[in-house]
Structure formats: C-alpha cells, structure tokens
Amino acid sequence: NNVAEYYGLIAAMDxxxxxxxxxxxxxxxxELLVKQMRGQYKVKSEDLRPLFERAKKMSQAFDSxxxxxxxxxxxxxxxxxxxEALDETEGRAPSPPAAKKxxxxxxxxxxxxxxxxxxxxxxxxxxxxxxxxxMVVDVSIHVRPKP
Numbered sequence: 001n002n003v004a005e006y007y008g009l010i011a012a013m014d015x016x017x018x019x020x021x022x023x024x025x026x027x028x029x030x031e032l033l034v035k036q037m038r039g040q041y042k043v044k045s046e047d048l049r050p051l052f053e054r055a056k057k058m059s060q061a062f063d064s065x066x067x068x069x070x071x072x073x074x075x076x077x078x079x080x081x082x083x084e085a086l087d088e089t090e091g092r093a094p095s096p097p098a099a100k101k102x103x104x105x106x107x108x109x110x111x112x113x114x115x116x117x118x119x120x121x122x123x124x125x126x127x128x129x130x131x132x133x134x135m136v137v138d139v140s141i142h143v144r145p146k147p
Contacts, residue, residue, distance in 0.1 A: 005030040006051035009037075009067075013058040022063040027070045034069040 009026060016024045028034055035041040036052055037059065043052045059065040 002030065002032055002045070002048055003051065005033045006048060006055055009033060009055050010051065010058065013055065013062075017058070017061060024059075024062050024065050026065075026067040028067065029070055031069050034067050037067050 005028065009028070012026060013024065032041065036043050036048070037055065043049050059067075
C-alpha cells in the first residue's frame with residue numbers, strides 16, 4: 001500500500017530528525033515512492049499528495065538526503081520483518097502493543113513511544129506511528145558512522 005510506504009518514510013525521517021541525524025539514506029522496495037520523491041513521477045493520487053508534500057518538506061531539512069529503490073529480493077530482511085508484522089496483525093503470532101490509529105492529517109507524526117530492534121547493524125522501528133486503520137508499516141534505518 002503506497003500510503004503505508006509514505007507513513008514509513010515519514011516515520012523514518014521523523015525519527016532521524018529527533019535523533020539529530022543530519023545525513024539520511026533511505027532504501028525502499030517501493031519504486032513509486034522512490035520515483036515520486038526524486039521527481040521522476042508525478043503524484044497523481046489525492047491520498048498521497050499531502051503525504052508526499054510532508055515527506056518532501058522533511059527531506060529538505062537534512063544536510064544530505066538520498067532515497068533509492070531496492071528490489072524486494074535484495075531487501076530480504078526488511079521484507080521478512082514486514083511479513084512478520086503482517087502475520088502478527090492477522091493473528092498468526094502474538095501481537096505487539098497496537099499503534100494508535102487515526103485518519104491521515106496534515107499534522108506532524110509524533111510517535112509517543114518508539115520500539116526498536118537492532119539486527120545486523122540495522123535499526124528497526126517496530127511500532128507506535130500514527131496510521132490509518134488496518135495499516136502496518138515496518139521501517140529500517142541504516143546508521144553509519146561519519147567518515
């Protein structure tokens with residue numbers, strides 16, 4: 001779902017900004033999201049437009065922001081976590097505490113609590129991002145030391 005992809009991107013940027021990260025590199029298996037953020041595709045969906053505008057504005061606050069497309073096969077760990085989250089919401093595994101669900105708005109996303117897991121040098125945000133009903137987002141941020 002493209003709305004979920006944008007919420008994930010916004011959550012990642014919000015987390016990075018709140019932790020004073022100035023250089024952000026995002027890898028996403030959503031080709032639409034990446035090409036819209038790069039200006040290669042127009043945002044035609046009225047549902048995506050406010051999310052795109054928010055994400056674009058947030059991206060300009062970084063000293064360096066880069067977003068690139070990776071194929072799902074090359075992003076196996078993030079894909080496995082996303083599938084794990086979907087399994088949990090479908091009752092196939094114990095569910096983590098539910099994130100607050102709201103309708104999309106123009107207000108800034110402000111998670112009340114961030115649960116994260118480090119695996120293989122990757123920080124995975126697990127919950128508590130405001131999302132529309134029924135939506136699950138898995139976000140990973142690769143944190144690299146400054147050169």
